[in-house]
Amino acid sequence: MAKQRNEIEEKYQWDLSTIFPTDEAFEAELAQVSEELKKAENLAGHLLDSADSLLTATEIQLDLMRRIEKLYSYAHMKNDQDTRVAKYQEYQAKGMTVYSEFGQAFAFYEPEFMAITEEQYQAFLAEKPELTAYQHFFDKLLQRKEHILTQREEELLAGAGEIFGAAGETFAILDNADIVFPTVHDEEGKEVQLTHGNYISLVESKNRAVRKEAYEALYSIYEQYQHTYAKTLQTNVKVHNYNAKVRKFSSAREAALSANFIPESVYDSLVSAVNKHLPLLQRYIALRAKILGIDDLKMYDLYTPLSQADYKFSYEEALAKSEEVLAILGEDYLSRVKRAFSERWIDVHENQGKRSGAYSGGSYDTNAFMLLNWQDTLDNLFTLVHETGHSMHSSYTRETQPYVYGDYSIFLAEIASTTNENILTEKLLEEVEDDATRFAILNHFLDGFRGTVFRQTQFAEFEHAIHKADQEGQVLTSEFLNDLYADLNEKYYGLKKEDNPQIQYEWARIPHFYYDYYVFQYSTGFSAASALAEKIVHGSQEDRDRYLDYLKAGNSDYPLNVIKKAGVDMEKEDYLNDAFAVFERRLDEFEALVEKLGLL
Structure with a gap:
């Protein structure tokens, strides 16, 4: 059973006191921000009175959002470390409330700004040179002109923000705090409480009975609560579609992608390319069945590593390996990695009530914190370098760009993280000397590609x-x-749905379905990262410098332009086909190695 929070050593817990030294400091700042939001409402009706008024309102708006993001970072991370604690559930709720209050206070901003004429805009820029720092910010707003509503309509939508987010919040509490999974047996035959955290290691077990029991136990709960999960997901989808409709988008997808200035053709190209390459996935699945010696391969057989090598890493060993591998990106990058590892940016181990999974978080004025649920596996080493990639991206962006551009598009978010994963794979394959370990690394790469490019596109x-x-x-x-x-699922894996009845409930446990068209970016990101890692490991210093410039760019340019400057054109299908070529090349090598080792 997972430990209680207070049983975890302090060095393995993130240090959120660097955000606010005490809960009282958080509450004081929350109260002050709420008061200043009330005063900000007086700015309404005066945005375009003068260049000065535009500058003043813009700076007040950005300053308050900056402070709110810091508040919310503290609140949600406090809640995530133990979702059962009522105090921090309340903090997170208050964090959502202040976002809603901000939306209402500044509901006037975009509708009023949209009334600016080109002549007035240019005159303001000439009169007040300080406004030029916000020119890209203004230009992006003007591109959304047809989707901005009246001030009153914007106020109503902003006021409903908490209600619109309720389905996702309900899912999170149900899935992380209220759901209790059955007890199952581990590889030693001992009874263990099934959790989100240990499910992965159990379903990766080499003992088929262990993974079957864990898999069926997990999905028995999702089957039991399927109607509740369906209602939360349906409600969330309705919110997305409603918002798209009232903002005059043709679909929720157009609305979601337009926020990052991504054409829908990027999404369609991904799905098309992946569907064309499904025979590669099914070829790998068939090979897995042969290696495992299973005639009736099931979905719960897809996660067990095929390797017999005990290729494990303790957390401390993983830190050392990550530093060694990421040194290729230069001294400055490595120094940032060492800070993250030594200054308690990371919440390492699972504890009861802790949010499942892993992420990198924080805000412009905080460290780029990471949440893990550590297990001593090769996969967790990859998770560590993945989240470190996110955190380094955040660190570079926040330290290079002013706040207005001090974040990066969600579309670009998964590229830095998966570039690190691809670098790790390249370096491990480069240094490995024995066939058994090479087999394990190739197996991990193929499983990772399957889980990221194929699965996320599914x-x-x-x-x-x-x-x-x-x-x-x-x-x-x-x-x-x-x-x-x-x-x-049957289309992707080629495994009959009648033989795998539990998998039909998998949708119920995927939190990303509440994130409004987020998941496709894992696939596009991994594919772009494949190209970037090739340049970083096998290219020139100029390639590495261009990659660091990409990490520093933030929102100072449009996302597709930012990544194009790093050497990847994501409006073409080439980068996707290149990624599948790498998968096929490594699958060929894996098949040859399987034959050499006599595993069939």
């Missing part, structure tokens, strides 16, 4: 299908969601 297809279905009037019942998911 999620993307499902996400788009349920949004379209709701838009067309289809009720998203659990039965509809189960059938849709089962069919997609």
Whole structure:
């Protein structure tokens, strides 16, 4: 059973006192920000009175958002470390409330700004040179002109922000705090409480009975609560579709992608390219079955490593290996990595009530914190370098750019993290000397590619299908969601849905379906990262410098321009085909190694 929070050594807990030294300091800042938000409402109706008024309102708006992001970072990370603590549930709720209050206070901003004429805009820039620092910010707003509503309508939408977010919040509490999974048996035959954290290691077990029991136990709970999960997901989809409709977008997907200035063709190209290459996935799945000696391969057999090598890393060993591998990016990058590892940016171990999974978080004025649920596996080493990639991206962006550009597009978010993963794979394959370890690394790469490019595109297809279905009037019942998911799963893996009844409930446990068209970016990001890692490891110093410039760019340019300057054109399919070529090359090598080792 996972430990209680107070049983975890302090050195393995993130140090959130660097954000606010005490809870009282958080509460004082929250109260002050709430008061200043009330005063900010007096700015309404005066945005375009003069160049001075535009500058003043813009700077007040950005300063308050900067402070709110810091507040919310503290609140949600405090809550994530133990979701059972009522005090921090309340903090997170208050963090959401202040976001809503901000939206209402500044609901006037975009509608009023949209009334600016080109002549007035240029005159203001000439009169007040300080406004030129915000020119890209203003230009992006003007591009969204047709989707901005009246001030009153914007106020109403902003005021409903908490309500719109309720489905996702309900899912998170149900899935992380209230759901209790059955007890199962580990490899030693001991009874263990199944948790989100240990499920992965159990389903990776080489003992088929262990993984089957864990898999069936997990999905028995999702089957039991399928109707509740269907209702939270349906409500969330309705929110996305409603917002898209009132803002005059043709679909929720267009609305979501337009926020990052990404054409929908990027999404469609991904799905098309992946579907064309599904035979590669199914070839790998068939090879897994042969290596495992299983005639009736099931979904719960897909996660066990095929390698017999005990290739494990303790947390401390993983830190050392990460530093060694990421040194290729230069001294400055490495010094930042060492700070993250030594200054308690990371919450390492699982404890009861802790949020599942892993992420990199924080805000402009905080460290780029990381949440892990550490297990001593090769996969967790990759998770560490992945989240470190996010944190270094955040660190470079925040220290290079002013606050207005001090974040980066969600579309670019998964590239830095998966570039680190690809660098790690390249370096491990470069240094490995024995066939057994090489087998383990190739196995991990192929599984990682499958889980990121293929699996996340499967999620993307499902996400788009349920949004379209709701838009067309289809009720998203659990039965509809189960059938849709089962069919997609069969198409991808080639494993009959009748033989894998539990997998139809998998949609219920995926938090990313609440993130509004986020998942496709894992796939595009991994594919772009494959190209970047090739340049970093095998290219010139100029390639590495261009990559660091990408990490520093933040929101100072449009996302597709930022990544193009680093050497990847994501409006073409070439980068996707190049990624599949790497997968096929390593699959060929893996098949040859399997034959050499006599594993068939």
